[in-house]
Amino acid sequence: MDHHDLSAEIDAASVRRLLTTASEADWSTITASARQLVVADPSVYPSVNDVALLPPVPDPQKILCLGLNSKDHCEEVGVPEPAIPWFFPKWPTSLAGHRATVHPAPAVTQLDWEGEIAVVIGSIAKCVPAERALEHVAGITILNDLSARNLIRGIETIAVTKAGDSQAPCGPALVTLDEVGDLADLRYRTLVNGIVKQDGGTTDYIFGIEEAIASISRVITLVPGDIISMGTLPGVGLCRSPQEFLNEGDLVEVDADGVGTLETTIGSPSAVPQLGPRAGESDPKVKAGSTAG
Template sequence: MKLVQFYQLQDQDRKLQVGVLKEDSEIVALNAAGTMRDVIRSANVHALEEGASYRLEDVKLLSPLTDPEKIICIGLNYYDHVMESNMQVPKVPVLFPKYNNCLVGQDDEVVIPAEVTQCDYEVELAVVIGKTAKRVSLESAMDYVFGYTVLNDVSARDIQLNEPQWTRGKAIDGFAPTGPWIVTADEIANPGDLGISLALNGETMQNSNTKELIFDVPYLVSFLSNTMTLQPGDIISTGTPPGVGMGRKPQLWLKPGDVVEATVEGIGTLRNTFVAEPIE
């Protein structure tokens, strides 16, 4: 099942709705109040009553989650990306946060702040938690996964790498494009063996597989739940493979007008255009 958040283009109030994508061309609304996080909390999304249907071209897709309690990102989690970053392989997961201000959806513009000169892309497999998880075992960790989506961990390298902590360079408004939908866990047989890639203006920049993850999905869920309670709708973004702009020679930075397409096998392609911050 592919689940979306959307509003009708003809709806002047832009009322948020939750729906199911069918045949990649039709959105069927779910008769449920609230956001995707509320739907996930309901525990049995398959039992929700279906409502009106809309053509995909008649709706605006939003980030499939707009109000998670937590967005936990994992840094340096592909061996080759560690090498291109000139860093050591971590012994435990490297963590940093993003926040709801970072979330944008399919075809949304990402604004590059005026002070940022080194804006970078990072395609990632993102895990959506389905039920409260506290001190879960490695063996049971996958029972707490609701589904998966694509997240582009956009980064301002000139801020990130010149300050003691990464947060300010990572948690910029719009710097976590997410979507285009959530694919429920029952449709992904093995999150540890998915093709993952990113194209910049049609040219492939990143191309790998999640089997190259240093810390896999079950480990991350179990590890994080040991010290923080994971809640339904929380996002764990699992890290990016090699090929980021920072690691290229010469280095390559995103500029206004660039179109980035981030793809994870079995989920889909998240597309965003980057624009300059308006000067007042």
């Protein structure tokens, strides 16, 4: 693949197609072609500060989130560590991009932060053993699993609590594994208005990325562009004393070493339908999230 072929693949409507193309080639070839594309005519690409970034994958087929995957988070919630990975879904309409303003639904009165590391699938995976799971990963990004705590009524309400419109800000970029470093010791933190609320890393995971992919792929086919969010750290607002929740105007930053910083502003409650990040494609200032590495 040369950079002319690649240029036809990079646009907001075709990130999944790009990942599929990449899975059929070699990531070193893809990233080299991407660099050639930028060097060939850098004027084609605006500054990141001049555009609104969509999530790295604006329209994933699936978003699967691990619950209670941190030892210390289980302790603060007061529940035993799960014996097997368990997951809940979010929808494409749950996504929001880097520096997006999230407008919670009027029913959401206790919005909480949950900074997380997320994995983007790069090739079809079914019944994959853990030792081969990373072969199917395109890269790493960040997801903020915003949660409507006032809607919790037990496990049966998990989707209502977690999967509301724009309750999954994601970005700022997709970083390939060779750029991230040790996935078993990846540090990240969540800040609200500049104050650190969560600070830890993947060393606290109960189930690692490889185990999560192996567990899901036992029964679910993972395809390029699928997002797996790996669960949050201790320090959520629900478990603080007194409890803390997000308010209009708050700035939430999730910062991960080697990945970047995802910024989200909390806006006013809104009953206006939010159709997901792809709804903004017609705006020339909206671009797909970047791919690094």
